[in-house]
Amino acid sequence: MRYFVGLVLALALGVMGCSSDGGAAGSNCSPGSGATAGAQAIVPKDCDPPGRTTWVPEGCRAVPADADALASRETMRNFHSDEVNSDEVAIALAPVFRNDWTTENDTWNATGPVFDSAGNLYFTPVLPNVPNENVALISLDPNDGSRRFIVPNTTGAPVGVGSPFVLADPDAPGEETVVVALYDRAFAVRTDGSVLWDVPTGLPSSLEVVFGVNYLPAADAVVALTRDGFVYALDRKTGAP
Numbered sequence: 001m002r003y004f005v006g007l008v009l010a011l012a013l014g015v016m017g018c019s020s021d022g023g024a025a026g027s028n029c030s031p032g033s034g035a036t037a038g039a040q041a042i043v044p045k046d047c048d049p050p051g052r053t054t055w056v057p058e059g060c061r062a063v064p065a066d067a068d069a070l071a072s073r074e075t076m077r078n079f080h081s082d083e084v085n086s087d088e089v090a091i092a093l094a095p096v097f098r099n100d101w102t103t104e105n106d107t108w109n110a111t112g113p114v115f116d117s118a119g120n121l122y123f124t125p126v127l128p129n130v131p132n133e134n135v136a137l138i139s140l141d142p143n144d145g146s147r148r149f150i151v152p153n154t155t156g157a158p159v160g161v162g163s164p165f166v167l168a169d170p171d172a173p174g175e176e177t178v179v180v181a182l183y184d185r186a187f188a189v190r191t192d193g194s195v196l197w198d199v200p201t202g203l204p205s206s207l208e209v210v211f212g213v214n215y216l217p218a219a220d221a222v223v224a225l226t227r228d229g230f231v232y233a234l235d236r237k238t239g240a241p
Contacts, residue, residue: 044099047096049096050095050096053095061086061088062084062086062088063084064082064083064084064086065083065084065217066217067215067217068168068170069167069169069170069215069217069220069236070082070083070167070168070217071117071166071167071168071176072090072117073088073089073090074089074090074117075089075091075115075117075119076089076112076113076114076115077115077165077166077167078114078163078164078166078212078213078214079114079162079163079212083214083215083217100145101144101145103145103146104125104138104140104145107125107138108125108126108127108160109123109125109126109160110126110160110161111123111124111160111161111162111163111212112163113140113163114164114165114166114178115166116166116176116178116191117176118142119142120139120140120141120142120148120191121139121140121141121142122137122138122139122140122164122166122178123137123138123140123160123163124136124137124138124159124160124163124164124180125138125159125160126160126161127160134152134153134156135150135151135152136151136152136153136154136157136159136180137150137164137178137187137189138150139178139191139193148193149192149193151180151187151195153182154185155182155184155185155205156205157182157183157184157185157205157206158182158183158207158208158209159180159182161209161210161211161212161227162181162209162210162211162212162213162224163212164178164179164180164213165178165212165213165214165222166179167179167236171237175190176190176191177189177190177196177236178190178191179213179222179236180213181201181210181212181224181232182201182210183203183205183206183208183209183210183226184200184201184203184204184205185198185199185200185201186198186199186201186213186222186224186232186234186239187199188222188236188239196239197238197239198239199239199240201224201232202232202241203226208226208227208228209227210224210225210226210227211224211225211227212224212225215236216233219233220235220236220237221233221234221235222236
């Protein structure tokens with residue numbers, strides 16, 4: 001099944017998928033509050049159930065790589081789902097969603113969260129907007145939206161332009177790795193927040209950004225692309241260039 005990343009973001013951060021002008025054409029949505037001052041809760045719009053979809057796949061399916069380090073395609077592991085940016089997941093979802101929780105109202109998330117196999121969320125906020133807090137990664141509990149852990153932004157490099165990537169660990173069956181790529185720093189953590197590696201990229205401290213991180217099976221490496229045209233590749237296991 002194919003669906004837009006924006007739907008996943010809406011689901012994860014507790015915002016129903018209705019447009020600000022009352023919903024998509026043909027929908028019947030009661031008004032919600034939208035964003036409110038401070039850290040008050042966002043009240044989603046309440047929409048009538050939609051009709052049966054007429055969507056069908058278009059063209060050939062992308063052929064996934066066969067690599068032990070790639071986690072299942074049951075959820076969004078990267079901003080565009082997987083290493084081939086398919087925007088597809090191998091799961092069917094109900095046509096109607098309800099808000100469970102709203103959290104992190106003091107962050108701005110330009111991309112969206114990714115998920116591990118337990119449903120835990122990981123995201124890199126562009127603007128934490130929290131006094132005295134500078135974070136490079138936040139993990140949330142899927143049941144109530146509470147923080148599980150954070151990874152501090154130790155270099156001041158801009159974050160939030162790309163999402164983390166959740167990979168499987170072939171050397172530790174059942175374990176997964178969350179990789180984050182910044183301009184001057186990259187790191188990998190376990191799903192419990194323990195750090196596997198945290199390395200400089202060789203690029204200088206800068207306000208330049210990274211457009212996310214991907215995985216290259218042939219080299220068993222994580223790869224990042226910067227806005228100013230640099231590409232760097234790091235060993236998946238150790239972070240070595």
